[in-house]
Amino acid sequence: MKTLIKNIKQLVQVRDQNITKLKGKQMSYLPTLSNAWLLINEDKIENFGGMGTLPNIETDQEIDATGKLVLPSWVDSHTHLVYAGHREQEFVDKINGLTYEEIAAKGGGIVNSARQLQNTSEEELYQQSLQRLEQVIKMGTGAIEIKSGYGLTPEAEIKMLRVAKKLQKAHPILIKTTFLGAHALPAEFKDNKQGYIDQICNDMLPKIAEENLADFIDIFCEQGYFDIHDTEQVLEAGKKYGLRGKIHVNQFNSIGGVKTGVDYNVLSVDHLEVMKDEDIEALKNTDTIPVALPSCSLFIKIPYAPARKMIDADLPLALATDYNPGSSPNGNMNLVVSLACIKMGMTPEEAINAATLNAAYAMGIEKTHGSITKGKIANLLITDQVPSYGFLPYSFGNNHISQVILGGKLVQ
Ligand SMILES: N=CN[C@@H](CCC(=O)O)C(=O)O
Numbered sequence: 001m002k003t004l005i006k007n008i009k010q011l012v013q014v015r016d017q018n019i020t021k022l023k024g025k026q027m028s029y030l031p032t033l034s035n036a037w038l039l040i041n042e043d044k045i046e047n048f049g050g051m052g053t054l055p056n057i058e059t060d061q062e063i064d065a066t067g068k069l070v071l072p073s074w075v076d077s078h079t080h081l082v083y084a085g086h087r088e089q090e091f092v093d094k095i096n097g098l099t100y101e102e103i104a105a106k107g108g109g110i111v112n113s114a115r116q117l118q119n120t121s122e123e124e125l126y127q128q129s130l131q132r133l134e135q136v137i138k139m140g141t142g143a144i145e146i147k148s149g150y151g152l153t154p155e156a157e158i159k160m161l162r163v164a165k166k167l168q169k170a171h172p173i174l175i176k177t178t179f180l181g182a183h184a185l186p187a188e189f190k191d192n193k194q195g196y197i198d199q200i201c202n203d204m205l206p207k208i209a210e211e212n213l214a215d216f217i218d219i220f221c222e223q224g225y226f227d228i229h230d231t232e233q234v235l236e237a238g239k240k241y242g243l244r245g246k247i248h249v250n251q252f253n254s255i256g257g258v259k260t261g262v263d264y265n266v267l268s269v270d271h272l273e274v275m276k277d278e279d280i281e282a283l284k285n286t287d288t289i290p291v292a293l294p295s296c297s298l299f300i301k302i303p304y305a306p307a308r309k310m311i312d313a314d315l316p317l318a319l320a321t322d323y324n325p326g327s328s329p330n331g332n333m334n335l336v337v338s339l340a341c342i343k344m345g346m347t348p349e350e351a352i353n354a355a356t357l358n359a360a361y362a363m364g365i366e367k368t369h370g371s372i373t374k375g376k377i378a379n380l381l382i383t384d385q386v387p388s389y390g391f392l393p394y395s396f397g398n399n400h401i402s403q404v405i406l407g408g409k410l411v412q
Pocket residue numbers: 109110113220248251296322324325326327328
């Protein structure tokens with residue numbers, strides 16, 4: 001099956017295969033091709049060029065993109081899309097002045113979602129999650145990472161990961177899964193944190209590895225949750241099963257978790273709302289990419305990750321939604337790109353690079369996703385008629401996606 005998209009006003013994020021991650025000043029350049037065509041063969045990008053070079057080829061389908069832009073679809077490298085129920089009561093508590101930590105202290109937060117999830121059947125959990133997956137596909141997301149972490153028992157963690165893996169069969173969006181057993185301390189282990197860490201490392205992890213349910217391992221390294229020693233134990237255990245780390249760190253406090261992550265060569269360190277200079281230093285010249293989650297900052301009213309400072313320090317940066325019921329009940333990458341520009345001082349070029357190619361790196365899929373590159377998977381979004389790519393973050397909260405192509409197929 002061959003599909004030709006022609007008369008593309010601008011083909012955005014056109015790259016060679018050897019570009020895998022962008023850092024510092026490199027992020028301010030977003031390569032484009034004007035008045036272009038792009039040919040899809042089965043699930044891959046076969047070729048592209050300027051309309052003046054359009055070859056005479058037989059195709060099965062043609063799309064006229066006059067006045068429209070074509071981008072690689074968004075890559076969302078940090079979500080908790082599989083969850084049960086909602087937490088809008090906590091939203092009201094927040095409006096009434098309670099902090100995230102205060103809500104957690106009165107039985108809300110992650111353990112509230114865990115309670116709801118434990119009481120939800122696998123099928124029901126799948127249906128609720130599928131709805132959200134379909135919603136994010138429509139908003140242009142073509143690859144997504146999904147974490148466990150609202151189970152907090154071996155059965156419920158495995159249930160979450162099975163659902164995340166099953167979602168992969170429903171749609172051509174690429175899914176990677178992450179085991180986040182160390183998301184919060186369940187009540188039964190209130191006075192026995194080490195007991196829970198042991199359960200994660202010696203009970204949950206072997207079962208998850210045996211069923212091949214996780215691609216990465218994660219931990220919430222934060223005051224009141226899990227400390228550096230816990231983080232080391234979990235990352236070490238993950239390593240034994242070939243699972244690379246992607247960790248929640250520096251959301252509220254800088255306690256040394258970034259350095260620990262780097263020491264364990266984690267793929268990404270995520271959140272980073274509170275960054276000391278030494279955290280930024282620790283990330284320099286490493287294979288670990290920082291990931292900012294601006295929707296979480298917006299929703300729970302905490303500082304935004306210091307994107308400008310990180311990029312100016314020559315670091316790479318990726319952006320993700322953190323889609324979850326507590327701190328970011330929103331999976332819209334278009335909004336994330338807007339917030340990055342409006343609230344974090346990133347330029348449209350930097351934000352789009354951070355939400356595509358760098359985001360693909362943060363998911364370990366940079367060889368196949370995140371840019372318009374010959375041989376990469378044809379995961380594309382086609383905008384409606386817009387003046388420029390800068391219009392996308394500028395026109396925040398509005399939908400400018402008219403068509404979505406995943407694995408070479410028009411899905412929307
Ligand atoms: N910070 C830790 N975990 C999630 C929020 C979890 C929740 O509040 O349910 C996050 O990434 O923001």
